[in-house]
Amino acid sequence: MQRHLISAADLTRDDAVLILDTAEEMARVADRPIKKLPTLRGRTVVNLFFEDSTRTRISFEAAEKRLSADVINFTAKGSSVSKGESLKDTAQTLEAMGVDAVVIRHGASGAPYRLATSGWIDAAVINAGDGTHQHPTQALLDAFTMRRRLVGRDAGIGQDLAGKRITIVGDVLHSRVARSNVDLLHTLGAEVTLVAPPTLVPVGVGTWPCEVSYDLDSTLAKSDAVMMLRVQRERMNAAFFPTEREYSRRYGLDGERMAKMPEHAIVMHPGPMVRGMEITAEVADSDRCTVVEQVANGVSIRMAVLYLLLGGNEPAVTHTRTEEK
């Protein structure tokens, strides 16, 4: 493992499988009456959020607390891009406080990379979403969810997603989730297809390790998982598509479309869902939809990442098993 987690593209297959396996161990902690490990006792983790995301922040915070870390939440909403110095200033303040890890969410693509490489700070840096670039822990929790559902909880240990066919639908252009997932799922051996109107596919996508389609219906029958991305209504005003209705008609997932998917196939969404536009309530509430599991799995994945980046060399597996005795 590297010292930082900036991009899903930085993970090797073995790194990724190790994180998923470790997350399975972490998930067991959640099943116990006392959901806490002493692993990061005495270590300080800062959640540095320049951009609002209560869901992601709470997920990281839960993971940090279950590992007994001291947690500092730092919200610097709105101050990021207009006042360029704030990232460096903040970083140096945290450095002076002897922080061991920084979980950073930032509106600017590359901000976590700058934080990790510019020499401003010594701590481990975990990217919790940067601009339209990457959101690696989201990709990991998605992969974890897929492995559990499509390979199996116990059968999945040590396994990747070889041969699984994953379709990602929606605003790929602005989506760090899509970028991270394409990278990680490819590394794990899955075949990825992006489906979106051409306006929401980045110029230059041709080099990505995935297929691109503009037609959702033709991809459904051969998908093991369909991941719906968040589509912001503002995109309509920027002429990315004509109307909300037309978007739903062509790229929304409703019951009829879900019926075209194979029996075992699952529906995923990074949340929060916009019901009606990208996904109907019928689909969102079906037992094939993994949104709630994804949230729970997020905590296990973030525990695993923090553990592996900060917890030292000892494998989590033996550690937790000893604890249980």
Add this chain to the structure above:
Amino acid sequence: MSKILIRGAKVLGGEPQDVLIDGGLVAEIGTGLSAEGAEVVEADGKVLLPGLVDLHTHLREPGREDSETVLTGTRAAASGGYTAVFAMANTFPVADTAGVVEQVYRLGREHGYCDVQPIGAVTVGLEGRKLAELGAMHESAAGVTVFSDDGKCVDDAVIMRRALEYVKAFGGVVAQHAQEPRLTEGAQMNEGVVSAELGLGGWPAVAEESIIARDVLLAEHVGSRVHICHLSTAGSVEIVRWAKSRGIDVTAEVTPHHLLLTDELVRTYDPVYKVNPPLRTERDVMALREALADGTIDIVATDHAPHPHEDKDCEWAAAAMGMVGLETALSVVQQTMVETGLLDWTGVADRMSAAPARIGRADGHGRPVSVGEPANLTLVDTAYRGSVDPAGFASRSRNTPYAGRELPGRVTHTWLRGKATLVDGKLA
């Protein structure tokens, strides 16, 4: 001392000769010239060029003296072998009146390192709505002939048309920063493979190309002269080539960094590579080099854009756009154009001195190295190899993409009307 004998210099890269400067003019060229009464500079086979002329410099004064001043900027220019620079109008206040351009012009003359020819804004406050007093700036002591809203595009087709027409009255030229504003909203880097991966807002080539296409057609329609600033894409080259073949009076410039660097460097997220127009692809770089060699692109201009450290020591999106370039331009051109065999030193003298002086009507600059001409000269040690150390820059700013990079060649001497401004690599 008014008499200087440059001994054994390869004039425009030719056979070594002696060049005698007297009274601010080139007095004699030959072999075995007498050194009597003259200070001798042993050139030892260095290349002697006409003093370089930069049609695109940002001096930042007035308004951002923390980045650069006329003094520090012209010292940087002299260090890079320049004897004249055209100072862009995007200062605070904007150079859109006779008063501002005269001030900048006068400061250049007073400091004496390099002639400063101010560029006037095309529109009031660079706002693109109302023509600035183009005639008054031309008639001022600064004698402005080049007008540009650089930093911003004159995107309103009617305003552009009127400006092109209006400056014909006094032989002016409009230098366009070609950037369709709507197509580049939120743009952070070249739109393509790398931007897709990095998730940075794309600056598509067509945003440049569509404006160039429109402007050459406008120039044709009204019979005016248009200059395209910092051309950066292969497609732009094609449009300019087509326009020239049609007889349209268009000239174009390329920056040293667009001749050398590509958008792959943005993968570092290091804002030192953030520039407008953005670094493009390898294919664009090669097209630009060829176009400069065959004359489709007329000149090299630096777009020297100094910024203080704090404006670059931050995350990419928050960083200022631009690079300093005056002190490294000739080295980059040597590496990309001369050492690749695309251009000889005569060609370099044309693209970096004669042609920019002609486009900007800078009398006394860009003249041939011959007897009776003003002694605006630059001596280059082309055999020199070394890595760039920004700590040694005369510019007040250090935002160079070449720190630690090895570049060939070094300017050792610069003379402005026979007066040394740079001697043995040190400012006089």
